[in-house]
Amino acid sequence: MDRARAVTDLVIPLFRNVPAARSGVCRICHTGPNNKPNGEPYEICSSCARTVNGFRRHAEPVVSISLAVEEGDDNGLFRLVARKEAVRAGTSWLSPETLMAASLSRFYDAHEACLIQVAGGPFTMVTTIPSTRLDRPIEAFHIMPRVISMIGALRDHYKPVLLPNDRYAAVLAGRDSHPDAFQMMGMLNGSQALRGERVLLVDDLFVSGAHMQSAAYTLFKAGAEEVVALAILRLIVPSAWHENRRSIWQEASDQPFSFDRCCLCAAARRW
Ligand SMILES: [Zn+2]
Ligand SMILES: [Zn+2]
Numbered sequence: 668m669d670r671a672r673a674v675t676d677l678v679i680p681l682f683r684n685v686p687a688a689r690s691g692v693c694r695i696c697h698t699g700p701n702n703k704p705n706g707e708p709y710e711i712c713s714s715c716a717r718t719v720n721g722f723r724r725h726a727e728p729v730v731s732i733s734l735a736v737e738e739g740d741d742n743g744l745f746r747l748v749a750r751k752e753a754v755r756a757g758t759s760w761l762s763p764e765t766l767m768a769a770s771l772s773r774f775y776d777a778h779e780a781c782l783i784q785v786a787g788g789p790f791t792m793v794t795t796i797p798s799t800r801l802d803r804p805i806e807a808f809h810i811m812p813r814v815i816s817m818i819g820a821l822r823d824h825y826k827p828v829l830l831p832n833d834r835y836a837a838v839l840a841g842r843d844s845h846p847d848a849f850q851m852m853g854m855l856n857g858s859q860a861l862r863g864e865r866v867l868l869v870d871d872l873f874v875s876g877a878h879m880q881s882a883a884y885t886l887f888k889a890g891a892e893e894v895v896a897l898a899i900l901r902l903i904v905p906s907a908w909h910e911n912r913r914s915i916w917q918e919a920s921d922q923p924f925s926f927d928r929c930c931l932c933a934a935a936r937r938w
Contacts, residue, residue: 671776674769675926677756681743683734683919685901687934691911695719695727696876697930698734698903699911708911718844718876726883726894730782730930731873731901732774734919741920748900749872751810764810767871768817770899773926775820781931786865786893793824793867796882799831799839799848811871821867828852828861828889829882839877848881851889862890873898 675682688694693712700709709716719725735745746752751763775782783789795811815825828851835848851860866886873879873896883894905916 671769671772674761674765675773677761678743678747678754678766679924681741681747682732682924683741683744683916684922684924684928684933685731685734685930686915686918687930688728689934692915695725696729696873696901697731698901699909699913699915702910714842714875717842718880720844722844722846722880722884724884724887724894725880726868726896728785728930729873729876729879729896729898729901730778730785731898732770732929733900733924734903734916735900736903736905736916744900745902749902764814764817767810767814767899771814771869771897772818772820774929775818775897777926778929778932779820781929782867782895782897785931786867786895788865788893790824790865790867790895792826792828792861792864793821793869794826794828794886796868796870796878797827797829797831797849799833799836799878811869814871815869821869824867829885835881839881842875842877844877844881844884846881846884846888848878849885851885859890861886862892864891865893866891866895868894868896870896870898871900873901 685697686692691708693700693715695711695715698712700712702708736742737745747754747763747766753760753762816822829849830852832847832850835845838845839848870879879896886894903912903916905913
């Protein structure tokens with residue numbers, strides 16, 4: 668834990684607080700929904716509305732450690748976690764894997780109780796989403812399992828169970844979910860193999876929910892009692908034309924980031 672703290676402290680100015688759910692904050696992904704014609708915000712954003720549409724069950728809320736932007740001077744975390752670029756931290760270089768493992772470890776240590784409350788009990792299984800990005804180098808396919816293997820609190824419950832269905836990779840790339848985008852591995856397929864399991868579903872980057880919600884759907888279909896989604900980054904696109912997104916990013920950039928609050932407990936603690 669001291670090491671996770673030391674590593675994350677090296678780049679703490681890159682992190683941005685994820686807001687608690689409130690009016691103007693999507694109750695699923697915690698970014699900004701559009702406003703209705705009467706000026707009031709929708710309860711969920713258009714991405715979430717699209718990616719949970721038609722699913723009997725979906726992951727809610729999706730918990731992310733930090734907001735991140737793809738463009739501009741503030742995109743350091745995106746470069747590390749999404750583009751897998753090493754960044755300079757003081758006199759040394761910080762690898763994406765090291766930072767991802769340290770972030771998850773420190774966050775889980777601080778907010779295990781918050782996540783367990785959503786799950787309705789302790790997690791019985793931890794799993795990750797296999798890459799569907801066919802254009803990525805082979806190393807990218809195994810980075811999340813390697814990251815989880817570096818985290819003492821998560822690795823003992825880790826079980827890879829999902830396989831991508833390549834036929835739907837283009838659907839996911841287009842930011843739509845699909846009930847068949849993932850399938851259970853081998854013998855687990857077509858059975859209720861996850862009956863009674865409370866699953867922590869971990870991914871590096873949440874953009875639209877296409878991957879996360881499709882994967883959660885497959886876990887629920889296999890019998891999972893609960894699926895709690897945890898992403899390292901929630902991509903946000905602040906735009907002058909999207910009042911709620913713009914103000915969420917502004918607020919997050921104005922506040923100091925803290926690993927002591929998360930989007931679940933922040934409201935109760937009045938951060
Ligand atoms: Zn949303
Ligand atoms: Zn918390």
